[in-house]
Amino acid sequence: MKLLTGNDLGSGAVTWWTGNGWSIHVEDAADVGEHGEATLHAEEGARRVNAPYIIDALPTEDGPRPAHIKDRIRALGPTVRTDLTLKPADPAAGDWII
Amino acid sequence: MYKYDHYDQAMVDARVAEFRDQINRRIAGEMTEDQFKPLRLMNGLYLQLHAYMLRVAIPYGTLDSRQMRMLAHIARTYDRDYGHFTTRQNIQYNWIKLEDCADILEELATVEMHAIQTSGNCIRNISSDPYAGAAADEVTDPRPWAELLRQWSTFHSEFSYLPRKFKIAVIASPEDRAAMRLHDIGLELIRQDGALGARVFVGGGMGRTPMIAPEINPFVKAGDLLSYLEACLRVYNRYGRRDNIYKARIKILIHEIGADAYRRQVAAEFAHVKTFGIDPPLAELERINAFFAPPAYDAPDVEPDRTDPNFAVWLDQNVKPHKQTGYAIVNISLKPLGGIPGDATSAQIDVMADLAEKYSFDELRVTHAQNIVLPYVAKSDLYAVWHALRDAALADANLDLISDIIACPGLDYCSLANARSIPVAQKIATRFADMDRQRDLGELKLKISGCINACGHHHAGHIGILGVDKKGVENYQLTFGGSGAEDVSIGKIIGPGFDEDGVVDAVEKATEVYKELRQGNERFLDTYRRVGLEPFKQAIYG
Amino acid sequence: MVEFRYRTDEVTEQPSVTLDAFLDQSNATAVRLEPDDDARALIPFLDRLTLIEVAFPKFRDGRGYSAARILREAKYQGELRAQGDVLVDQIAFMRRCGFDSFAPESSLNPDAVARALAHYEYAYQRAADAVEPSWKLRHG
Numbered sequence: 001m002k003l004l005t006g007n008d009l010g011s012g013a014v015t016w017w018t019g020n021g022w023s024i025h026v027e028d029a030a031d032v033g034e035h036g037e038a039t040l041h042a043e044e045g046a047r048r049v050n051a052p053y054i055i056d057a058l059p060t061e062d063g064p065r066p067a068h069i070k071d072r073i074r075a076l077g078p079t080v081r082t083d084l085t086l087k088p089a090d091p092a093a094g095d096w097i098i
Numbered sequence: 099m100y101k102y103d104h105y106d107q108a109m110v111d112a113r114v115a116e117f118r119d120q121i122n123r124r125i126a127g128e129m130t131e132d133q134f135k136p137l138r139l140m141n142g143l144y145l146q147l148h149a150y151m152l153r154v155a156i157p158y159g160t161l162d163s164r165q166m167r168m169l170a171h172i173a174r175t176y177d178r179d180y181g182h183f184t185t186r187q188n189i190q191y192n193w194i195k196l197e198d199c200a201d202i203l204e205e206l207a208t209v210e211m212h213a214i215q216t217s218g219n220c221i222r223n224i225s226s227d228p229y230a231g232a233a234a235d236e237v238t239d240p241r242p243w244a245e246l247l248r249q250w251s252t253f254h255s256e257f258s259y260l261p262r263k264f265k266i267a268v269i270a271s272p273e274d275r276a277a278m279r280l281h282d283i284g285l286e287l288i289r290q291d292g293a294l295g296a297r298v299f300v301g302g303g304m305g306r307t308p309m310i311a312p313e314i315n316p317f318v319k320a321g322d323l324l325s326y327l328e329a330c331l332r333v334y335n336r337y338g339r340r341d342n343i344y345k346a347r348i349k350i351l352i353h354e355i356g357a358d359a360y361r362r363q364v365a366a367e368f369a370h371v372k373t374f375g376i377d378p379p380l381a382e383l384e385r386i387n388a389f390f391a392p393p394a395y396d397a398p399d400v401e402p403d404r405t406d407p408n409f410a411v412w413l414d415q416n417v418k419p420h421k422q423t424g425y426a427i428v429n430i431s432l433k434p435l436g437g438i439p440g441d442a443t444s445a446q447i448d449v450m451a452d453l454a455e456k457y458s459f460d461e462l463r464v465t466h467a468q469n470i471v472l473p474y475v476a477k478s479d480l481y482a483v484w485h486a487l488r489d490a491a492l493a494d495a496n497l498d499l500i501s502d503i504i505a506c507p508g509l510d511y512c513s514l515a516n517a518r519s520i521p522v523a524q525k526i527a528t529r530f531a532d533m534d535r536q537r538d539l540g541e542l543k544l545k546i547s548g549c550i551n552a553c554g555h556h557h558a559g560h561i562g563i564l565g566v567d568k569k570g571v572e573n574y575q576l577t578f579g580g581s582g583a584e585d586v587s588i589g590k591i592i593g594p595g596f597d598e599d600g601v602v603d604a605v606e607k608a609t610e611v612y613k614e615l616r617q618g619n620e621r622f623l624d625t626y627r628r629v630g631l632e633p634f635k636q637a638i639y640g
Numbered sequence: 641m642v643e644f645r646y647r648t649d650e651v652t653e654q655p656s657v658t659l660d661a662f663l664d665q666s667n668a669t670a671v672r673l674e675p676d677d678d679a680r681a682l683i684p685f686l687d688r689l690t691l692i693e694v695a696f697p698k699f700r701d702g703r704g705y706s707a708a709r710i711l712r713e714a715k716y717q718g719e720l721r722a723q724g725d726v727l728v729d730q731i732a733f734m735r736r737c738g739f740d741s742f743a744p745e746s747s748l749n750p751d752a753v754a755r756a757l758a759h760y761e762y763a764y765q766r767a768a769d770a771v772e773p774s775w776k777l778r779h780g
Binding site: 007009010011012013014044047050051067068069070073074077078079080081084 | 124125127131145147148149150178193194195196197438509510511515518520521524570571572
């Protein structure tokens with residue numbers, strides 16, 4: 001599957017295209033298939049996202065898992081500061097990245 | 099320390115207003131990201147993996163307690179309660195909002211700080227010797243010269259769209275504590291026939307193609323320096339490569355045309371620009387010099403009581419001789435066991451500020467090894483300082499040892515990185531947790547970069563580690579034999595790369611080979627230089 | 641199209657020729673410099689020129705700033721125009737380097753340009769304009 005991701009222009013937060021908006025949770029990301037480019041340009045033009053790009057991901061039971069470690073780190077947070085990730089209470093969350 | 103006058107303050111205030119206007123225009127859609135990017139970079143603002151990252155300049159690594167507390171305040175108020183000190187004597191905040199950025203810069207401006215030209219294809223923060231003003235071996239304090247260069251390079255109308263970034267370091271000692279010859283321009287201040295001037299090295303750097311800067315001029319006198327640098331930069335701005343970002347640094351230009359040709363072009367350009375009154379009168383350098391007058395030393399010449407063994411170890415490792423009797427230079431390690439190299443919490447930053455105010459004539463320094471220095475501590479206060487540092491988890495006695503690792507933020511934070519750096523640093527430090535073992539290994543500079551841009555200075559590591567992306571998996575290459583000091587050299591890749599645990603094992607094996615083969619007081623680097631790569635390769639690859 | 645001009649003389653009507661063409665025949669009084677042209681090639685002819693247009697095909701390519709400085713250092717008095725990918729936030733530095741007219745490819749907001757030009761009261765360096773560097777103001 002393919003996901004559309006970028007950062008929020010004002011806050012800089014990592015965001016994922018959900019099909020009708022943006023979420024900071026990769027679990028909410030929608031498969032954009034072959035139509036990601038058009039959404040990317042429209043959303044970037046409207047400044048609802050900054051520096052967007054399209055990535056490969058695998059569908060899993062827990063939601064989409066980005067194919068590259070870089071995007072998994074973006075999705076969760078730094079592996080060396082689990083307290084600053086989106087799942088600070090889950091000590092095993094880092095395993096999802098590696 | 100330098101204090102802003104009306105002109106300096108007006109300049110920084112104007113920059114805040116200008117950037118606020120630029121941010122507003124970006125948010126309002128009057129600028130594309132492509133157009134905004136160089137502007138935000140020239141204000142130190144990156145878009146990184148998790149958020150915007152703001153890099154605040156600490157000019158030539160010097161700051162006072164008020165400024166240090168402001169850094170803590172920014173971390174606490176606008177970020178996540180910590181900051182990251184970098185190899186170029188800056189501090190980075192990792193979780194900044196674009197919307198807050200102008201307010202942050204406005205707060206910084208109230209304490210004479212800024213983020214001007216901490217990124218972008220312009221002249222970056224001028225770096226210098228963290229022991230400046232305190233080192234016994236210095237010819238003069240290099241910081242007034244660095245301040246002169248800071249002003250000259252700030253908002254330089256001709257050199258703000260250079261082919262690539264441009265880094266300048268100034269030192270004034272035979273011992274190089276600033277990796278001077280690994281900068282685009284390295285200046286070593288020397289005295290010749292009684293007059294101060296600069297040996298000028300141009301075209302060094304790390305990155306994809308590491309190079310040691312050749313000497314371009316053996317002596318440029320003080321009154322000619324800015325014209326000479328203007329000439330150096332103009333030749334680069336006109337003829338540096340712009341067709342390939344990887345070949346755009348000045349080191350490539352000088353490598354391609356040769357140091358002699360570059361030297362001749364600069365000489366011709368200098369003869370021309372020297373006629374336009376670019377150099378300020380020497381009175382300006384003297385005005386700046388006055389701010390850097392030695393503090394009012396008054397401590398008795400006493401040696402600290404070494405009864406406490408932990409204190410004694412810290413004294414031996416982290417405290418360096420001072421040019422003034424009765425005083426010492428204190429290094430605060432930001433490399434706690436298993437911690438993140440260069441990171442400090444807001445509370446720790448405040449503690450260091452307090453200690454500077456109470457014990458170091460209100461001054462701190464940031465080192466290119468990502469540590470902090472209290473440059474003027476009375477020997478009679480060392481025990482009190484150590485106690486306070488220990489209470490703040492800042493008393494690790496590992497300066498220049500294998501766990502005093504330089505590491506870039508790597509893939510945990512950086513959008514350019516190919517591999518994580520910090521976990522490797524943590525694993526190595528943990529493997530060598532036994533301090534006796536570290537001390538037995540002696541000075542061993544280990545440096546880790548998470549990509550070829552070499553922000554972690556791996557080329558200059560006695561042991562260097564470069565993280566690469568091998569088909570989507572993190573992989574680490576080892577280099578041996580680099581140095582960023584006066585015995586500058588570029589490390590060599592020893593062979594195929596390793597996974598994360600593999601590289602830690604390989605480092606350990608290398609230290610065992612060193613222990614077996616070392617003679618006398620040889621450091622790891624000396625032994626490596628004497629015996630060559632082969633015995634290390636044998637042990638690591640079998 | 642020239643959007644901003646900071647001169648009072650008449651706009652030259654003659655179209656500018658390339659540097660090669662100028663050096664070949666050289667009746668022209670207006671020349672266009674590309675980023676890799678050597679501005680110093682024009683120095684023997686500056687008296688005759690009324691317009692030098694410096695092309696900025698990409699705003700990130702800063703060679704034109706040095707070209708402008710070199711021409712003003714050689715006492716060129718005519719119009720020095722920045723043409724191409726010229727952005728609001730570059731105009732102040734371009735003015736300091738000696739440009740006195742601007743023909744941006746994409747039209748610029750005049751208010752934004754006016755604000756950009758007004759931000760800085762002082763400068764740290766001597767450049768091609770009349771602004772005295774702060775060290776000069778400090779020491780007279």
